[in-house]
Amino acid sequence: MLPDLLAVxxxxxxxSIVLPLAVALAxxxxxxxxxxxxxxxALLGAVIALAAAxxxxxxxxxxxxxxxxxPPLGIRLRLDGLAASFLVATAVVACGVAGFxxxxxxxxxRRETRAGFAxxxxxxxxxxxxxxxFLGADLFNLxxxxxxxxxxxVAMVALDGKAETLAAAIRYLLFALxxxxxxxxxxxxxxxxxxxxxxxxxxAAAVPDAITLAAGAIMTAGLMAKTAIFPLHGWLPPAHxxxxxxxxxxxxxxxxxxxxxxxxxxWFDVLPAAATVETSQLxxxxxxxxxxxxxxxxxxxxxxxxxxxxxxxxxLGYLFLMFPLTGSAAAPQPxxxxxxxxxxxxxxxxxxxxxxxxxxxxLMIKACGDGRLAPLAGIGRDLPIACFxxxxxxxxxxxLPPSGGFTAKYLLLxxxxxxxxxxxxxxxxxxxxLAAAYLFRVLNRFLIAPAEAAPRVAxxxxxxxxxxxxxxxxxxxxxxxxxxxxxxQIGRPAAAVGGLS
Amino acid sequence: MPVLVLSxxxxxxxxIFFLAEAQQRTxxxxxxxxxxxxxxxxxxxxxxxxxxxxxxxRLGLLPGLDLLLRVDALALLFLTLSAFLxxxxxxxxxxxxxxxxxxxxxxxxxxxCVAATTGIALSGTLVTFFIFYxxxxxxxxxxxxxxxxxxxxAAGRRYLAYTLAGSAVLLLGIVWLExxxxxxxxxxxxxxxxxxxxxxxxxxxxxxxxxxVKTALVPLHGWLPAAMxxxAPVSALLHAVAVVKAGAFGIVRIxxxxxxxxxxxxxxxxxxxxxxxxxxVIYGSARALQQDDIKRRLAxxxxxxxxYIVLGASLFGPYSTIGxxxxxxxxxxxxxxxxxxxxxxxxxxxxxKVRELDGIGRTMPWTAAAFTxxxxxxxxxxxxxxxxSKWYLGLGGVQAGHVWVVLVLAGSSLLNAxxxxxxxxxxxxxxGAMDRAPGRERPFWLIAPAVITxxxxxxxxxxxxxxxxxxxxxxxxxxxxxxx
Numbered sequence: 001m002l003p004d005l006l007a008v009x010x011x012x013x014x015x016s017i018v019l020p021l022a023v024a025l026a027x028x029x030x031x032x033x034x035x036x037x038x039x040x041x042a043l044l045g046a047v048i049a050l051a052a053a054x055x056x057x058x059x060x061x062x063x064x065x066x067x068x069x070x071p072p073l074g075i076r077l078r079l080d081g082l083a084a085s086f087l088v089a090t091a092v093v094a095c096g097v098a099g100f101x102x103x104x105x106x107x108x109x110r111r112e113t114r115a116g117f118a119x120x121x122x123x124x125x126x127x128x129x130x131x132x133x134f135l136g137a138d139l140f141n142l143x144x145x146x147x148x149x150x151x152x153x154v155a156m157v158a159l160d161g162k163a164e165t166l167a168a169a170i171r172y173l174l175f176a177l178x179x180x181x182x183x184x185x186x187x188x189x190x191x192x193x194x195x196x197x198x199x200x201x202x203x204a205a206a207v208p209d210a211i212t213l214a215a216g217a218i219m220t221a222g223l224m225a226k227t228a229i230f231p232l233h234g235w236l237p238p239a240h241x242x243x244x245x246x247x248x249x250x251x252x253x254x255x256x257x258x259x260x261x262x263x264x265x266x267w268f269d270v271l272p273a274a275a276t277v278e279t280s281q282l283x284x285x286x287x288x289x290x291x292x293x294x295x296x297x298x299x300x301x302x303x304x305x306x307x308x309x310x311x312x313x314x315x316l317g318y319l320f321l322m323f324p325l326t327g328s329a330a331a332p333q334p335x336x337x338x339x340x341x342x343x344x345x346x347x348x349x350x351x352x353x354x355x356x357x358x359x360x361x362x363l364m365i366k367a368c369g370d371g372r373l374a375p376l377a378g379i380g381r382d383l384p385i386a387c388f389x390x391x392x393x394x395x396x397x398x399x400l401p402p403s404g405g406f407t408a409k410y411l412l413l414x415x416x417x418x419x420x421x422x423x424x425x426x427x428x429x430x431x432x433x434l435a436a437a438y439l440f441r442v443l444n445r446f447l448i449a450p451a452e453a454a455p456r457v458a459x460x461x462x463x464x465x466x467x468x469x470x471x472x473x474x475x476x477x478x479x480x481x482x483x484x485x486x487x488x489q490i491g492r493p494a495a496a497v498g499g500l501s
Numbered sequence: 502m503p504v505l506v507l508s509x510x511x512x513x514x515x516x517i518f519f520l521a522e523a524q525q526r527t528x529x530x531x532x533x534x535x536x537x538x539x540x541x542x543x544x545x546x547x548x549x550x551x552x553x554x555x556x557x558x559r560l561g562l563l564p565g566l567d568l569l570l571r572v573d574a575l576a577l578l579f580l581t582l583s584a585f586l587x588x589x590x591x592x593x594x595x596x597x598x599x600x601x602x603x604x605x606x607x608x609x610x611x612x613x614c615v616a617a618t619t620g621i622a623l624s625g626t627l628v629t630f631f632i633f634y635x636x637x638x639x640x641x642x643x644x645x646x647x648x649x650x651x652x653x654x655a656a657g658r659r660y661l662a663y664t665l666a667g668s669a670v671l672l673l674g675i676v677w678l679e680x681x682x683x684x685x686x687x688x689x690x691x692x693x694x695x696x697x698x699x700x701x702x703x704x705x706x707x708x709x710x711x712x713x714v715k716t717a718l719v720p721l722h723g724w725l726p727a728a729m730x731x732x733a734p735v736s737a738l739l740h741a742v743a744v745v746k747a748g749a750f751g752i753v754r755i756x757x758x759x760x761x762x763x764x765x766x767x768x769x770x771x772x773x774x775x776x777x778x779x780x781x782v783i784y785g786s787a788r789a790l791q792q793d794d795i796k797r798r799l800a801x802x803x804x805x806x807x808x809y810i811v812l813g814a815s816l817f818g819p820y821s822t823i824g825x826x827x828x829x830x831x832x833x834x835x836x837x838x839x840x841x842x843x844x845x846x847x848x849x850x851x852x853x854k855v856r857e858l859d860g861i862g863r864t865m866p867w868t869a870a871a872f873t874x875x876x877x878x879x880x881x882x883x884x885x886x887x888x889x890s891k892w893y894l895g896l897g898g899v900q901a902g903h904v905w906v907v908l909v910l911a912g913s914s915l916l917n918a919x920x921x922x923x924x925x926x927x928x929x930x931x932x933g934a935m936d937r938a939p940g941r942e943r944p945f946w947l948i949a950p951a952v953i954t955x956x957x958x959x960x961x962x963x964x965x966x967x968x969x970x971x972x973x974x975x976x977x978x979x980x981x982x983x984x985x
Binding site for chain 1: 518560561562563564566568602603606628631632635636638639643646647648649650654657658661665666668669672673676677679680681
């Protein structure tokens with residue numbers, strides 16, 4: 001008889017961090033031959049993520065004490081529904097990006113390129129860092145994982161070594177390091193106050209005093225800089241738009257979500273007692289600001305990748321609406337769980353959609369040889385699949401049905417109106433309309449019949465199909481939303497139902 | 502069964518997207534096969550529903566929130582219309598577009614449109630309805646901008662601006678309602694019992710305003726005349742098969758299956774809506790009178806005619822409801838005839854303006870005859886379909902104690918005559934230019950659909966007394982579901 005591979009205790013969580021690290025090391029060792037490892041490594045990573053999710057569905061949330069030591073001495077990984085769904089989302093995007101980039105970074109016959117050598121190790125370390133953030137149950141480990149992410153992300157932005165992307169990378173590095181420092185300072189404050197770093201121990205001990213609140217505020221501010229929430233978004237568009245296409249996809253779809261994920265963990269899992277109505281309303285206001293300003297700026301861009309990057313700024317805003325929408329313990333509201341789930345659903349649905357959009361955009365830019373919007377006129381004829389992928393991803397970003405974006409929006413809107421906070425509902429609806437405005441500005445170009453046919457570089461249909469598959473996932477998430485919804489509910493923090501503070 | 506019906510247009514849509522431009526024969530085959538299969542399924546279900554069978558499919562989206570497809574009598578009314586007209590429009594479009602560019606894209610979105618319309622007809626919950634309603638918006642946009650020139654792109658932009666803003670309002674209304682009651686299913690009565698009156702009134706206004714964009718209620722009609730730059734088959738789709746009908750159908754659902762007439766009467770919401778509809782009826786006709794472009798004239802005529810449906814539904818009387826529902830089908834048949842003809846004239850003779858119609862009765866007699874039948878039907882000349890709807894609407898108005906409805910109908914009919922009769926007169930009685938030799942009515946499948954729909958609008962008017970006529974079916978709907 002086969003051993004039960006999904007039983008509690010089978011360390012899929014650990015494997016999801018160790019495997020990408022191992023592949024990264026092997027990729028360094030193999031040098032130019034690393035690309036042969038890529039597909040098996042990515043697919044194995046996806047299998048592990050799915051196994052972890054199946055394990056949670058079967059047995060519920062559980063902690064894995066690494067090395068068998070329990071906190072406060074040892075460190076733990078926490079695998080719950082939220083972590084598992086982010087593992088799966090990461091694996092889906094990573095598989096798409098890996099398949100897409102396999103031939104992009106092929107070493108040329110004459111010389112080995114820096115990008116060709118460095119991309120794969122960076123990619124897999126980034127994947128490991130993401131999984132470590134999603135699974136970490138200990139503030140210091142989370143710091144290490146965050147730093148891993150920051151360094152790989154900055155390096156990826158700078159990969160092609162052009163002057164303007166180097167400047168963008170440096171700016172990103174500055175924001176990210178300041179963010180990390182702030183986070184570390186907050187961790188130190190909490191450790192000094194409670195003598196613990198484990199999330200569970202901290203939650204049990206935390207009281208709403210000045211030090212705790214200050215620590216929470218400093219950590220949040222640091223993480224917000226990394227998430228590029230309005231008004232700290234300045235670094236994101238040049239970095240995400242300037243990076244090579246696969247890197248843009250990873251950064252916009254996943255990396256910014258990691259620091260958001262920590263903010264949500266911090267407030268919902270660790271410090272719900274310290275949150276006040278004012279802090280949640282402030283988070284909401286920043287989110288609404290991001291939605292409106294990000295969209296308006298996206299509307300004014302003339303470069304395709306900048307439109308998409310500003311769209312990320314706007315879409316991140318929705319995530320922060322879940323803080324006010326869950327209500328507060330003083331005034332609990334019946335749809336709080338919808339707000340929390342809606343916010344998380346949005347993060348999950350945005351990942352494949354944004355990755356698909358960047359990949360499709362990369363192909364279009366390659367075909368046109370130009371990153372501006374104007375030369376896209378009539379590209380629908382040359383790259384029909386990529387255009388279709390872009391369109392489907394746009395549907396999800398606009399929050400139109402049927403798509404994961406719509407499911408998320410429906411949940412958030414219901415929560416907003418049920419709790420009487422109609423102003424957030426207006427922000428959500430306005431965001432949808434603005435997204436339609438800036439995305440249809442691009443989509444229009446696809447269908448224009450140009451006066452004379454522009455010369456296009458040929459693009460492989462297989463690469464277009466990868467973008468289409470990722471976009472399809474974001475659409476499918478709106479139709480098959482029941483299982484992801486149920487997965488998210490497993491091990492859901494109590495504050496997601498009872499409200500913060 | 503509902504899934505099967507949906508897939509008769511969804512599967513062709515997906516297959517066609519993957520066909521190469523050159524595979525014209527396969528594309529045509531897939532299109533026609535899908536349309537015929539759908540018609541066959543609809544016939545089976547018509548028989549079933551008449552005997553009282555219920556077909557239903559559920560897919561859980563979220564806990565408590567289902568994607569529900571259900572076939573009831575009202576759904577079938579709309580479904581039969583769209584299935585029948587889809588077949589004809591596809592045949593027409595294949596001839597009309599011939600060898601033009603981007604045909605796989607065109608027919609892919611065309612089928613997707615019809616899939617969305619099917620979904621709208623079968624929707625059993627508000628959220629399901631919204632999902633397909635949006636799918637319709639998105640899949641019609643590439644059709645509107647199909648030609649890709651500056652005018653089409655501008656029309657497409659206008660179409661999106663109106664419809665997406667409308668859907669945002671509609672979504673707000675739906676979510677507001679559902680945040681109080683939980684997910685709302687059609688035909689489950691009394692689910693709104695616990696909600697206070699001002700909220701219900703506000704939600705109703707939001708819902709109707711959202712749906713009113715596609716229904717082209719004044720002042721939300723601006724996109725419809727602009728969208729007539731699209732190819733003629735698309736205009737047929739917008740005006741007769743799918744888009745404006747989806748809006749009107751939605752309003753009927755809201756009135757009868759979400760609120761119910763008793764509740765709306767208590768909230769005193771019927772008369773204001775009837776007033777808006779009546780104003781639209783008159784305003785659309787008056788504007789049509791001023792148009793020189795044939796398709797624009799037809800577009801404003803649609804603005805006016807679709808509001809008959811809303812007018813009938815908002816009077817709450819059984820006769821007016823029957824009239825409104827029957828008009829949903831009647832208007833579709835007559836208007837599609839007119840657009841088929843206008844498209845054929847533009848394609849074969851390059852006739853776009855009213856004054857260019859002189860003498861076309863001699864050059865293209867079949868087309869001119871079909872056009873005449875459609876136009877006379879719109880005016881309300883018996884025994885063509887339009888007369889039956891107007892008769893029932895007027896009767897319903899009197900029955901509900903609103904004699905002014907009869908005045909509105911009479912005024913509108915006068916205006917209809919004012920803008921259609923000159924066209925007919927020019928076509929038959931004014932001698933045309935010399936160079937127009939006969940023998941332009943070709944290919945056969947460009948002309949035949951208009952003749953078929955013209956005959957159909959004659960038939961459903963003359964045989965309105967049969968149980969399976971649109972009027973008979975509308976009576977069945979009202980007797981079965983909406984009689985207190």
